[in-house]
Amino acid sequence: MGARPVLTVLQQFNAPTPKTNPYLIQLLRALEPMVRVQFWSLRRALLTRYDVVHLHWPEYTMRHSSALGRLLRQAAVALLLLRWTLMRTPVVRTLHNLEPHERGGIIESVLLRWMDRLVVRWIRINATTEARLPATDTVLHGHYRDWFGAQSLRPVPGRLLHFGLIRPYKGVEVLLDVMAGLADRGLALRIVGNPSDAAMRELVERKCDADARVSALLQYVDDATLAREVAEAELVVLPYREMHNSGTLLLALSLSRPVLVPRTGNNEAVSAEVGEGWVLMYDGELSPEVVEEGLRRARALGGGGSRPDLSRREWLRAGQQHYRTYAAAIRARRARGRNSGMERRRVIASKGR
Template sequence: MQQVHPRVLTSNPEPRSTTNPYITMLTAALRRTPGVEVVTFSPRAALFGRYDVVHLHWPETILGLGGRRSSARLARWVLTALLLARLTLTRTPVVRTVHNVEHPADAGPLQRLLLRWFDRLTTHRILLNDRTECPGPTTTIPHGHYRDWYTGPRSPVVPGRLQYVGLVRRYKGVEGLVEAFRSIVDDSLTLGIAGAASAPELAATVSALADGDPRVTLRFDFLSDDELVAAVTAAELVVLPYRFMHNSGTVLAALSLDRPVLVPDTAVNADLATEVGPGWIHTFTGDLTGPDIEAALSAARAPRAASPDLGAREWADAGHAHLAIYRLALSRAVSGVRT
């Protein structure tokens, strides 16, 4: 039987230097995979282009959530509705990678209606871990590592250095990290926080909490890849004090750079600890405390392997696994059976 060579429209535009590395690396992996053709998102491609399957990542990006101008938001909503109508009429199969388990909190009633429409059209979901619960057929394809992406110069490890990197958002608990760190009296420890803040008010809150402690350095700005490498590799321990964590590319970025992490005690992180080997994943329960940080740092100083085991997260494997799902979704659509 001849193999199907699907033409896939992805929900992301052509990757740029500021694109999420996961999207850039997955797009590249798919383009290296024989048997699949990738078409990145544009209004023209979505409404008038030829494609067999749609692959959604964050459908809210099509909606333009976070846009400032009302005219631009309205145009995005119209585009989304037209795309959804096309997909409905043509019965085009929709595959979705589940990055977040809930719709964005800032989505309004119309936006939620359109997002639910996407949900109804989705015929197969790709999970990044086995702990995600979703309706309908699913397949787990682990989030790929970043070893081939973060290749900039590494910093020498600074004894006692703790580091947070990534966007500073309310649910990521950076305020609690600063408070927990300041409760530690050890002057040999330092804390760096680096990443753009989601709101000026949040940056002001974190700054006020850190004020007066010279051990804390703040940088509320986007980091280039090389700056992220330098910050992470200088740390003895990367601390991600999220109030809620399900999938985290930042954890994998730190592990790809051979740095241990302190993260919430969740089933997903417990599975990851088993996967990568001892000494790399350290956890806390409830609200992060100073003793949590001190205990994790002490544990991170114990002997461990030179690098975590990320062998299950190769991008070539991810490319072939995605192609298999596209073919499955397309074959089921042709036969009239929902995947």
């Protein structure tokens, strides 16, 4: 890899801070020294040069808390897409989500469709995502073992955990209702993460007041706190209404904690990959019986230092795969440009005859 040219890639996320998604920071580390990264800003995207654009959550390039700010960003994105079109800029996009979790209006939808038409290479982070034209590469979501390190804490008996950004599609309100239906007074539910809005915060706080077995830490938590919360859980419960890719699932597995999730194609694939007993799936709606059975199966794993198999999710491999995708995107854009030039020359020549 050392003999290959260093590529300049405009990544669609800001320079890292203590609150940056660890997936993105680990991706940056995996790309060194093959890639020179430029961090996202609309000004930089419009005015600087780069070899490839890598989109992650493109809807956030045009969102703003005010209507005027949103309109200005959308106008800037339209200019940016025009630049990418005219300059034949290679665009790569990772399919973290199949659709945005929250809708952003008609103008955003039109711009997102335009953006998708410019993508020359897609990256899917699980093998069950449907491939998209013109080309799709599979780069599995990397693990978090190196990020969090080894944890020596033992799980607290009966502790259930739901963690991550608390958003409506993640089904936390369903889990809270199920907890109320669990008769076992030895069980406890811990909710950890920042609510997406005031209504979600109020809902969780109300349930905590109503049931002494439910407690919550409703804020962004640092890595050490998160690792401790996950390590102390006997079972992580993620009753998402929409679950395609989940970094939360991979994080729990990285810390060797079994996870209860709805049955989906991707969850079945992860279960087969990591080994029996780590990804516990249910059909239909979450219920007290489903949680009780999940906890029973989690306890059957026992101790002994066993860990899920995450060997296919090493970041060194992911970095090399990303580099190959960038290089292929550049080649595809150049080939498309040559073909377009040849077609124009054929048209001109035919008109001259």
